[in-house]
Structure formats: structure tokens, C-alpha cells
Amino acid sequence: MIEIDNVSKWYGPVQVLRDCTTRVARGDVVVVCGPSGSGKSTLIKTVNGLEAFQQGTIRVDGTSVGDPATRLPALRARIGMVFQNFELFPHLSVRDNLTLAQVKVLKRSRDQATANGLEYLDRVGLLAHQDKFPAQLSGGQQQRVAIARALAMDPVAMLFDEPTSALDPEMVGEVLDVMTGLAQDGMTMMVVTHEMGFARRVADRVVFMDEGRIVEDSAGEAFFEAPQSARAREFLARII
Ligand code: ADP
Ligand code: MG
Numbered sequence: 001m002i003e004i005d006n007v008s009k010w011y012g013p014v015q016v017l018r019d020c021t022t023r024v025a026r027g028d029v030v031v032v033c034g035p036s037g038s039g040k041s042t043l044i045k046t047v048n049g050l051e052a053f054q055q056g057t058i059r060v061d062g063t064s065v066g067d068p069a070t071r072l073p074a075l076r077a078r079i080g081m082v083f084q085n086f087e088l089f090p091h092l093s094v095r096d097n098l099t100l101a102q103v104k105v106l107k108r109s110r111d112q113a114t115a116n117g118l119e120y121l122d123r124v125g126l127l128a129h130q131d132k133f134p135a136q137l138s139g140g141q142q143q144r145v146a147i148a149r150a151l152a153m154d155p156v157a158m159l160f161d162e163p164t165s166a167l168d169p170e171m172v173g174e175v176l177d178v179m180t181g182l183a184q185d186g187m188t189m190m191v192v193t194h195e196m197g198f199a200r201r202v203a204d205r206v207v208f209m210d211e212g213r214i215v216e217d218s219a220g221e222a223f224f225e226a227p228q229s230a231r232a233r234e235f236l237a238r239i240i
Contacts, residue, residue: 001026001157001188002047007056009042016042017053018212024157024205027186031199031220034209035235040192043209044159047190048079061156077105080150080158084166086142088134088149094121095130098149106153113152120148124178140171144178157188164195196239200224208232 002024009017016039024030032040045051047058049065049072058065063075088097098117102108108116121127124144126137134142143163150158160179164172176198183189183202193199199206203220210231216223227233 001028001061002190003057003059004043004047005057007043007046007053007058009046009051009053009055016212017046020056020209020212020214022207022214022217024188024190026188028204029183029187029189029191029202030205030207031203032190032192032207032209033194033196033199033235033239034215038209039212040209041161044081044161044190044192047159048076048081050076050081073105077101077153078156080147080153080155082143082146082150082158082160082163084162086134086139086146086166088142088146090134092133093130094126094132094134094137094145097134097145098130098152101149102152117148117152120151121145123151123181124148125174138171139167140174143167143171143175147175147178147182151182157190158182160189160191160193162192162194164193194239196224196236208235210235
């Protein structure tokens with residue numbers, strides 16, 4: 001579903017991605033981990049065209065992201081992205097957060113968008129909160145709404161960039177539970193996270209990055225049982 005081949009990226013003179021190659025098969029969950037500044041966010045943002053890259057190719061469901069002929073808004077509409085800081089529209093109710101992009105981007109009718117959005121809101125356990133504004137919800141609830149909003153667009157894949165890093169510890173579990181359910185339902189997912197318990201339970205593969213390089217790309221179990229590189233071993237020793 002996601003094919004990343006020999007991707008390199010520079011910010012001015014500074015190279016932040018170095019010849020990155022990996023695959024995310026349909027229905028797989030790939031966890032991306034590594035030290036701060038290693039390029040994890042940059043890598044997943046290149047997948048939906050939020051960050052440009054200078055070398056290599058990325059294809060999502062066969063569409064080339066870097067190709068100037070590719071319409072990025074249409075591509076982005078097919079790839080759900082959930083960030084650390086929820087990014088809900090603060091001036092819109094939960095229900096309107098769920099429907100806006102369906103109406104504007106997918107041209108669904110308001111009724112259709114609402115029915116679809118509320119189905120996903122129910123799925124993340126927040127149907128009763130549809131009339132509230134984001135500020136009236138806890139961080140964990142806001143992040144679940146953000147996930148429901150992304151799912152309402154019927155994405156072919158979901159990208160998560162440290163979705164639980166900004167949450168109080170007691171709210172991390174409810175968000176990881178929603179993500180685990182998604183994984184079990186067969187969603188294709190690329191997840192940047194430091195939650196190694198979640199990674200161990202859910203990841204089909206783990207990509208470990210350091211200094212802009214993909215240093216390891218292994219089956220989930222293999223990574224945790226026997227990391228190949230000294231850097232990954234150090235990282236795991238510090239984080240677990
Ligand atoms: P991670 O998500 O693994 O912490 P990032 O992808 O955010 O790492 O960053 C990778 C590198 O790119 C870091 O050295 C960071 O300082 C640099 N970087 C990120 N965004 C920018 C930017 N907009 N301009 C310049 N450098 C950036
Ligand atoms: Mg990051």
C-alpha cells in the first residue's frame with residue numbers, strides 16, 4: 001500500500017532523510033521508532049505530501065506522491081493523519097469537525113457526512129459528545145475524535161505521529177485501544193510512537209530510524225527479541 005524507495009530529503013544544506021526504503025503492505029501496521037530528531041515525523045509526512053523530498057519515490061496505493069501531476073489534496077484525502085496535538089477545529093462542534101472535510105473535499109451531502117461521521121464517533125465511544133466543542137473534551141477524547149474524523153474520510157491508510165505523546169498518562173490507554181481495534185480490523189497503519197508495549201502487541205514490522213536513516217526494518221517480534229544494531233539496543237534499553 002505504501003512504497004518508499006530511496007527517499008532523501010534536505011532542509012537547506014542539512015540532510016534529514018538518507019536513502020530511506022521501506023514498505024507497508026495492505027493491512028499491516030508498521031511502527032516507526034527512534035531517537036528524537038532521527039527523522040520519523042519527516043518520513044511519515046512525506047508519505048502524504050506534507051513534506052517534499054528531493055530524491056527517491058513514494059507510492060501510496062499506486063499513486064506517486066512526488067509526481068508533479070499528482071493532485072496532493074486528492075491524495076491527502078485518502079490518507080488519514082493523526083498528530084500529537086489533535087488539531088481539531090476549535091470553533092466547530094465535534095459533529096461539525098467530523099463532517100467538514102467529507103462535505104468540502106469528498107462532496108458528500110451534509111446528511112450523508114453526518115451519518116457517516118457519527119458512525120465513527122460511536123465506534124470511538126463518543127457518540128454522546130457530538131454537540132460539544134473540542135475544549136470541553138479531555139485530551140484523550142479529542143484524540144479519539146481526531147481519529148474518527150480521519151476514518152470518516154474512508155482512508156486507504158492511516159498515519160499517526162506520536163498520537164499519545166501529548167496526553168496525560170491516564171488517557172494514553174483509551175487512544176491506544178482505539179488504534180489496536182483499527183489494526184485488528186485490518187487498517188494499513190504507519191505509527192510513530194514510543195509506546196513499546198503497543199508496538200509489541202500490534203506491529204507487524206518495526207522501522208528503527210537514526211540520524212535520518214532506516215537502520216532496522218524487521219518483523220515486530222524480531223526487533224524486540226533481537227535488535228540487530230547497537231543503536232537500536234541502546235534505544236530499547238533506555239525506553240523500556
Ligand atoms: P523526529 O520526528 O524523529 O523527532 P523530525 O523528523 O522532526 O525528527 O526531524 C528530523 C530532523 O529534521 C531534525 O534534525 C530536525 O531538527 C530537522 N527539522 C525538522 N523540521 C525542520 C524544518 N522545518 N526546518 C529545518 N529542519 C527541520
Ligand atoms: Mg517527530
